[in-house]
Structures are given as structure tokens and as C-alpha cells.
Amino acid sequence: MTHGSTPTACAALLRRDLVLAWRRRGDIAMPVLYALIVATLFPFALGPEPALLARIAGGVVFVTVLLAVLLSLDHLFRGDIEDGSMEQLMLAPQPLALLVGMKVLAHWITSALPLIVVAPLLAGMLKLPGTAMPVLILALLIATPLLSLLGAVLVALTAGSRRSGMLLALMLLPLCVPVVIFAAGAVAAAQEGLPWAAPIAWLGAGLVMALVLAPLACAAALRIAMDS
Amino acid sequence: MTHGSTPTACAALLRRDLVLAWRRRGDIAMPVLYALIVATLFPFALGPEPALLARIAGGVVFVTVLLAVLLSLDHLFRGDIEDGSMEQLMLAPQPLALLVGMKVLAHWITSALPLIVVAPLLAGMLKLPGTAMPVLILALLIATPLLSLLGAVLVALTAGSRRSGMLLALMLLPLCVPVVIFAAGAVAAAQEGLPWAAPIAWLGAGLVMALVLAPLACAAALRIAMDS
Amino acid sequence: MANWVPLWLHRLGSPPVFYRFAGAVQPWALGFALVLGMVALYGGLFVAPADYQQGDAYRIIFIHVPSAWMSLFVYAAMSVAAFVALVWRIKIAEVVAMESAPIGAAFTFITLVTGSLWGKPMWGTWWTWDARLTSELVLLFIYLGVIGLHHSFEDRRQGARAASFLVLVGAVNVPIVHFSVNWWNTLHQGSTVRLLGPSHIEASMLWPLLTMMAATKLYYIASLFARVRAELVAAEGGKAWVRELLGLPERGTP
């Protein structure tokens, strides 16, 4: 008899979530599509003035990415709770926080990563100057896992409730305001040739903290939410 | 023995969906809050310059409304399919297209109407000039049912677990783009003192067509989705 | 630490005791709040002289500032209750935390509206994306999120615990939102107008302000207790003391 080791369990769960996402790869395309639509829309709504577009490009990309991540976060735990898988996870002889961390990782890979891949395209459509592009990618690479982690805590809190994704949006906003300010601020600074390292460093510090605390908070929240 | 009449059935279904929405009235408030939040995020991401905000206000309001409507549409048929209510609807002695139309109507009342009510507030926060406000409301009154109807077809297509539905969805989603472009265009025109009747008329024509065709398309798509 | 505090809290932690205590205190708190509020308003609206710079518009201060203060104070009180609720699983603390949220939201709303009403004549605009205004708006969102989460649960206690968790997460966020003033290059429209520190203020303006602050505190207590009583009746429905309250026989006796 072999009791499962923690790495095996994490790998099994990560693999499961990635396979599930692949089976429904249409759903992965959805956030990307939302983002593309929003990005296309702005030039139409504002007229094709490059200077104006460039001015708002960074902000629009971040808001768009935030909303798209939010859209997909809603389903992070719902499926598992409805089909009884969450009970299996909670009863497994592994730290729930780690398992939850794996779920967040899978979510980030399947929903944020595609967005980061298309972000240069979006930014290009909005005439973001090429010099700011690396900063945009860097900021996205740090900001999106942060958003995923913060979001996961809140999703976990709503897990046992009959809630909608909108409640999530409402709860997430105060948490993501600083993230958006820093990330968009870094891009704006790079665009104007100012130093942009400080806001990125703040984001990085936030990410490190979230990496440690968020899975624990998530696990605690899930325990509260399932206890009905 | 009384066989149900079609008006009774429609009323029963509409009533059911409204009661369900009322039971979760938190969810009704949510699109509104969501829109408020998005409107709040833009000044954070772009900086609070009133001129810049006024310039993008119309576009932001429509993108936000589009997202909020699509976000809430997601659940339009899913619940009914998962709990077996959809089978009840299909077996009822009433035209499915009409019943589906009722569902869309209930959805519009519970999610788009509150949005229209707060739209002036959002637009005001984004410094949209007061002169453009009536056009904004008019455009929203025509564009949101159109979005609800188009979105419903989209949701019906993706309802089954069929790949083909996804493909059609990818084609249909861009259909929402012209709606937003026309609506935002009308507002932008009004803002600049240009004539705005033409895009509104186009929207109106689209709405009339959608009112007739979308429920039929929805019903057909649902039949396909259930046939597996 | 003296042990009368935990003892007293322990006794109050019992729902029927708290119910009776709240019932005894509530009318007095409400009455004093009303009286003090009226006195403060009379002093502020009619007795205090007009401001040399702002004319009579400054009189909004007697509503705006106490409300703004309460919007933060209630959040602090709610956080303490939420912490107690999560750590010690005390039912009363859960109820107090949850019932504070609507009151805090009400004060936040008043702050926003009266601020807007003040901003129009002073700054020429109802709304601007000033850091302080925006952070107050975000505070309203936090309150609404707490209320929304609380009500999205079937089970009262579960909803209260989840929302208490959110209160604490949001509390961590409140200073962040406040510091964002420094991180975010705002127009800082309000800074010139806010020269009235309480120390610079004239005595005839100061006393109504302080009176109003006391009145709003008392009002908070009154409203909170009324809400807690209403909630306890529902949350403790099956208990003997509520059945007694309803004039029903003990369970089991037919």
C-alpha cells in the first residue's frame, strides 16, 4: 500500500486541470476573444488618432486583461464543488493549500498565459510604442499571477454560496486597484522614458507575499465555504 | 382538464425567471456594480484627466455594458439544461421559440435594465457631457436587447458540449462588435454635435430583425444542443 | 489584563443576554442621538457664522465630516468583530460584524453624496478622480462586497464567517487604498480647500461638529443594536428563549 506523496498528488491535480482545459479548449479561446474585441473596439469608438490611442493603450490592456481573468476565475472551483470533486480534494491526505495552489497555477497557465501571448498584439493595435512593450509583458507576467492568486481567495470564499461572477468582481476590485495602478503606471512611465523599476518591484514584492499567503487563505476560505 | 394556453405558459416562465432572479437579487445588482467597477478602473489605469476621460466615456460605457450583458448571459440556459428544466420546456405544448424569447426578456429586464438606469451615473463619472446623455440612453435601449438576443443565440450554440457550437460562437461573437460600434458611434457623434440618427436607425433595424430571428435560431440551436 | 473584560464579554456573548441588553440600551442611544443631532444641526446651520471664503456652503461640513469619520470608524469596529468571530467562533461577534456593514455603507454613501454636493459649488464639479474621493468609493465597494457575500449564502453562520474573512482581507486593503494617494499622480483638487483642521476652526463651528460626531456614534450603537436584535430572532429561531419570546410552548411539550 502506498500513500500518495505530495508531489505526485500535485502533479496529478495539475495534469487533470490542464487536460480538462484542453478538452474544452474553446473555453480558453473565450477570454482572448473578449480581449481582442475590446481592443478592436477602442479605435472605433475613439477614432484612429494614434497619439490618443497610445496614451490609453497600457491602461486599456490592463483593464481588459483584468476583466478577462475575472471572467475565467469564476469557474475555478465551481465545477469541482458541483460534481463532488472538492470533497475528494478535501479528504485527500495532502495539504489543501498546496492542492489549491496547483489549481491556481493551472488556471493561470490556461487563462492568463494566452492573454499575455496576445497582449503585444492588442497593444500594437492600440499603437503602444515598441519601447514600452517589454515593460508591458514584464508587468503582465507579474500582475496576472497576482490577480489569479488574489482572485482565488475570493472565489474560494464564494465557493459555498449561490453567487455569480459579478459578486466576485465587486470583491476583487478593491484588491486589484493597487495592482492595476502599479502595472499601468510602470507602462506609462516606460512610455515617457521615466524609470519604471520601482512599481515593478512593488508588484514583485506583492507577488511573493501572495504566493505564500494566498493558497493558505484559499484553503481556509474553502473550509469555511464547504462547511454547510 | 385544462391545457395551458400560450400566454399562460409565457407568463409562468417569465414569472419563474423573475422570481429566480429576485431570490438572487444580489445577482441583479451585480452587473450594475460590475459596470461601476469597470468605470472606476479606467481612471485608475489612465489617470484622472477629465478631457481624456470624456473622450473615451461613450466607448467605455458600451464595452462595459457588453461585457456585463455577456457575463450574465453565460448562465441563461446552462442552469436549465443541467437541472433538466430544459427538457420540460421542450416538451411543453408551446412554441419553444416563444418560451426562449421569454427567457431572454427576463434576462434583459434583470440585467440590462438596471444597467441602463445607472448608465448616466457612469457616464457622468467619466465626464461625458450632458448633451450626449439622451443619445446614450437611447442607444442603450436599442443596443442592449440586441446584445441580449445575439448573445442568447451564442449561448444556445455553446450550450451542448459540441465543438461545432464553439466554432459558430466564434463567428457570432464578432457580430456583437458592430452593435457596439454603431452605438458608441452615435454617442460620439452626439458629443461632437454631429447627426447621430443614422447609426441609431441601423441599430433599430437590427433589433427588429433580431426580435424575429433570434428566438427561432435559439430554439433550433437548443434542439441541437439537447440532441446528444 | 484585568479579567473583568473577558468575563463581561463572555456574558454578553450569550445571545439572549445580548438581546435583552441591546433592547434596554437601544431606545436611549437612539433618543440621545436624535437630541444631540438636532442640537448640532441647529448650531451648525443657524448659529455658526458663515465662512468668509465659502459662504454658507461650508455648512455641509457638519454632515459630511462626521459621516466620513463614521464610514471609517464602522469599518474598524466591524474588523474587530470579524476577527473575534473568526478566531473564537462567537455568534454575537458574527452578527455584530455583519450588521455593521449596512450602517457603514449608509455612512459611506452619505459621505459620497454630501461630498459631491459640496464639490459642485466649491470645485465646480460633482465628481473628480481625486485619491481621497476614489478611496471612499472603493470603501463603499468593500462594504457592498461584504453585504453581498453575506447574503449569497444559504446558511447564516457560514455566510457570516465567509464575509468576516472578507472584512479582514478588505481591512488589509484599506491602508493600501489610502497610500495610493502617493502612488497615483492625481490632480489633488481638494487639497487647497481642506485647510480647516479642527484646530484652526472657530469655536462656534467646532462644537456643532463635535456634537454631531457624538450623535453619529450613538446612532451607530442604536442602529446596530436594533439590527442585531432583528437578526438574532431569525438566527436563534429554534432556541427556547426565542420560542418564549414568541409565546410558544417549549419544544417537545405538545
Added chain:
Amino acid sequence: MSQSLSMGAYGFYVWSAVAVFFIVLLIDTLAPLARRRRNLRALRARIARQENRRRPGTPPQNESDA
């Protein structure tokens, strides 16, 4: 007095602020009263229902052969 009521040019703003203050707090005061009444009514109904549930079956009581 009417001059003092008009608050210079700012009567609208000041009195609106006062009105908002009172209306919001009035709603806040009345809501729990109504809720308490509603809760008590719902509770009576619930208890009645529960009695109703028990009537057809056996009285609540559990056993096990352990």
C-alpha cells in the same frame, strides 16, 4: 429667517445634504424594525410547518444497536 434658510446661494446644496443624511438614516432605522417583524412572522410559520412535518411520522428519536 428665510434668508438664513436660503443659505446664500447654496441653499440647494446644503439642504440636499441634510435631506440625504436624514433620508438615508431614516431608512436605516426603519429597515431593522420591519425585518424584526418579518423574521418573527417567518419564524412562527416555520415552527408551524415543522410541527406539521412531525405530525404524520414518529416523534423525533434515534437509536442504534451499538
Added chain:
Amino acid sequence: MPSADPSAIILEARGLCFLREDEPVFGPLDFALRAGEIALVEGDNGSGKTTLMRVLTGMLRPGEGEVRLDGATFSLDTMAGAVVFLGHQLGLKLDLSPRENLRVSSGLYGQREGADADLALAEVGLSGFEDEPVRRLSAGQKKRAALARLLIVPARVWLLDEPYANLDREGIALVNRLLEGHAQRGGAALVTSHGAVRFAGGEPRRIRLHA
């Protein structure tokens, strides 16, 4: 009621066959249900009982053969509420109470003469739970709430997919009582079961499916 003639065939299958990826799920079936007849569909797990039910409701298109209702080939559009289906998914809204759920059903399908929601709920053993959200009911109570629909709705053909699952003994007797009443009123019913439960009311017709 369109067919008052007690010996009239209500539901008929002729050479009915369902193909999934060109594999027959169940073989050619021929059967006819007259007014007042109850048929038991028996078969092992995966033998195609649920699939047969879904074909009979018109939700799935038969691969070969046809289904006739009152002598006419039928489809979703033409059957006009004559059929009511109770599947593995019960079709209850979890946020509505049993009473509200029943009201929706009677709105959609019409209401049988003299039928009353509260009486129906009492009959299925849910008195005291009329106003509880269905979400708070146990698995068996949910099933009972779904069964109450059969007492309200004027459909002549009942298609019940495993109505006995999740029910206690009293609940099984209840289903049998409902079926007997329906047969006496001249209705027809098709019921799937694994044969683990004995159907009480007389000896029913049996349709056997093989995996």
C-alpha cells in the same frame, strides 16, 4: 381528451432503433401502449433505457423506425403536451420551493381538473416542505417534489426514468400508487427500472433491453 376509447393505442414504436456513431444502442423495438397500460422497461446499466426514453420524448432522433402518438408520427412540435418526462435530472429549480416549481409546470403544461398543488405535495409526503427551497431538501425529498408534477399535469403519457431511485420503501409504494391511478384514468406510462424493485399494480408489460 383526444382518445377516450380505452382500447386505443396511445404510444406506439415500430422498428424503433437508435444509432450512436452507427452502432445500435438498442435493437429494433416494437411495442404499443394502450390507454390504461403501464410498461416496464428493464435492462442492465448501459442497456439504453435512458436513451429509449429520450427518443420517445422526441429529444433524440430515432435512427430507424418511428414513434407514433395517437396514430400519428410525432415530433417535438406536434405532441402538444401529451407527454411528461421525468429523467435522472429532475427539472426542479433549486431556488424555488416545491409549490413554486409546481406552479411553473402547471403554467407550461396546463393543469389537470381538480388538481391542487398543496394536495399533490401532501400526497407525495412533502407537507411542511411546501415553502422550503428545493435546495434544502434531501435527495429523496427532491425526487418526491418532482413526482408531484405528475399529479398536476394533464399529460396522458408518462415517461419515468428510474422513478424508484433514491426513494425509501414508502416512496416506492407512492410511485406505484401514482402509476395505478394514472392507468385507471386511462393514461399510459413507460417506467424504467432495474428489476430490483417489484412493481405492485398487477402484472405490467415488460420491455427488455439488452446491452
Added chain:
Amino acid sequence: MPSADPSAIILEARGLCFLREDEPVFGPLDFALRAGEIALVEGDNGSGKTTLMRVLTGMLRPGEGEVRLDGATFSLDTMAGAVVFLGHQLGLKLDLSPRENLRVSSGLYGQREGADADLALAEVGLSGFEDEPVRRLSAGQKKRAALARLLIVPARVWLLDEPYANLDREGIALVNRLLEGHAQRGGAALVTSHGAVRFAGGEPRRIRLHA
């Protein structure tokens, strides 16, 4: 295995009681399960069987009394995979095949010595369906796929909520076979049922709940 002593008490309830809105759902229960013992929880619909199960898994907090596992008060954090639960919701991912679902379970809970996914699936009668998405299985086949998990996972305590529902006769025999094997290996199991199904392996302990 921590407790090889066959007479050791594995799972014990002392004065266990669950309150919902201060109403007891089931009254004070006392029982002890030793290694190799199977207990049947019986009760009508709504008597609290599912609730009892969820309390025993630690998902719900008991109102009064306590649950002990191997003599120690237990909680979600301390039981370390000793318990496996099969509820009304089966915990299967519809988009994965039975084999993939099993692989996830064995990853999470570890794998019993000599256990093999394909053998387990064959034993529950799903050979040929190993790679079909669970979505395409019939209700009974889904149940069997969930049961296969019991054959893989090394948990000593099985909590099965209505394992017999949706199964055909052969499936019911399968569940009894699984339970007997588990008892012989020194495991313990708690099984709910409505008493409509007779449990085959010897005379099991009975715990009766009343609504």
C-alpha cells in the same frame, strides 16, 4: 496500516448530533465501527443519512458530541486519507475518461498495493469504457466508475451514501462484493440505504435514523 489489530475501534461516534438552525437533524448517536465491520445506516427520505455522512467526513461540524478515528478526535486536517466518501455527487469529471479519473484519485490518495486502474474498471464492469468520457456513460455506468475508486485507494474507512442507487442487480451484487472484500482486508464501512435492498454479506450492523 496504523491499526492492524482486528478488534480495534476504527471509527467511533459519541453523542453525535447535528443541528441545523438549532433544530436537531439527527439525535444523539453512539456507535463504534471495528476493523472488518460494515454498518448499514437506514432511514426514510430526509431522516439525515446524507447529513450524518457529511459530518463523519468532517465537512460539517457536529453540533454536539464528537467523531473519533483510531481513538483520536478527528478533523479534516488529521485524518490523512483514511476516509473515502462516495456521495450523491460522484466526484467524477465528466470530460475525463474513467481511467483518467482513477489516475487523479490515486494521485491524490495514493494507490493500494497491487491495484491497477484497468483491473479495477474491469471488475466494476466497465471494460471497453476505459477511455470514453464519463459524460457519455449511463447513470449506472457513472456510478460504477465512481465505485472503481474504492478498489484503488488505500483508505480504511469507506463512507458510501446510497451506493446501490442507479445500479442493476449485477451492480448491487458488485457493491456487496466490494464491501465483503473490504471487510476481509480489515477495513470498515458505513453504508446508507433505504432498506429496499438487502445487504448480502452476513448480517451487518444497523444504525437507524428517524425523521
